[in-house]
Amino acid sequence: MELRKVVSGRRSIRRFIQKIVPGEIIKGLIADALWSPSWGNTQPWEIVIVTGEALERFKKKNRDAMLSHKPPKAEIPMPQTWPSSFEKRYKDLGKSVLGSLSIDRKDKKKRFEHFAHMFSLFDAPVMILITIDKKLSLEYAMLDVGIFLQTFCLLAHDRGLGTCIMAATVMYPEMAHEIFSIPETKALIIGAAIGWPALNEPVNCFKRERGSAEEFTRWIK
Numbered sequence: 525m526e527l528r529k530v531v532s533g534r535r536s537i538r539r540f541i542q543k544i545v546p547g548e549i550i551k552g553l554i555a556d557a558l559w560s561p562s563w564g565n566t567q568p569w570e571i572v573i574v575t576g577e578a579l580e581r582f583k584k585k586n587r588d589a590m591l592s593h594k595p596p597k598a599e600i601p602m603p604q605t606w607p608s609s610f611e612k613r614y615k616d617l618g619k620s621v622l623g624s625l626s627i628d629r630k631d632k633k634k635r636f637e638h639f640a641h642m643f644s645l646f647d648a649p650v651m652i653l654i655t656i657d658k659k660l661s662l663e664y665a666m667l668d669v670g671i672f673l674q675t676f677c678l679l680a681h682d683r684g685l686g687t688c689i690m691a692a693t694v695m696y697p698e699m700a701h702e703i704f705s706i707p708e709t710k711a712l713i714i715g716a717a718i719g720w721p722a723l724n725e726p727v728n729c730f731k732r733e734r735g736s737a738e739e740f741t742r743w744i745k
């Protein structure tokens with residue numbers, strides 16, 4: 525696929541077809557994504573790929589924790605405040621996702637069910653989790669991890685796979701540490717759901733918004 529088409533065509537996928545993703549495909553995507561740049565070529569990312577029974581256990585525990593209102597405790601703190609323009613974009617996204625699922629914002633039960641589904645990674649058959657060593661300068665390594673993950677997601681899209689980068693994968697880090705034997709010396713940064721996208725599902729097709737280049741750019745001449 526043409527690169528521009530890959531970049532603009534990639535979108536977060538929140539419904540997947542229940543079809544196996546061969547491990548060889550994921551291996552190939554990782555090998556290609558490893559060409560991502562990193563500070564001093566340090567390549568600080570540590571990649572955990574989870575499928576099968578271990579993933580099912582994680583999804584259930586993650587979902588149950590959310591359903592029981594367990595307070596989330598991500599190792600990378602979530603933003604707590606943001607400017608009103610960010611707030612609007614965040615709310616607009618919520619409206620688009622819920623709207624595409626025909627969930628009324630006032631329907632607390634249905635919204636809760638959606639969040640529960642999100643914490644079971646939208647039933648994706650594969651999860652990628654990225655950790656880094658806690659001894660590293662976290663901020664810089666996180667830049668590298670972000671670049672790696674976006675490259676991975678673009679390559680996955682080019683291969684016909686859907687991805688959704690998900691904060692919901694790292695809200696209860698103790699579970700991932702336990703189920704996937706990730707040592708406490710490693711910080712859980714972020715994960716993403718992976719699978720074959722259910723392309724006709726409205727939640728995978730709603731119109732997305734982006735600001736214009738002018739909105740974000742200042743030219744100095």
Ligand SMILES: Cc1cc2nc3c(=O)[nH]c(=O)nc-3n(C[C@H](O)[C@H](O)[C@H](O)COP(=O)(O)O)c2cc1C
Binds near residue numbers: 534536693
């Ligand atoms: C760091 C990060 C965390 C995210 N966490 C979630 C999440 O927990 N649940 C979810 O449905 N989408 C999540 N997303 C997806 C964003 O909502 C999505 O990227 C954004 O709305 C832009 O839409 P697009 O990816 O379809 O272009 C996350 C994205 C990023 C980059």
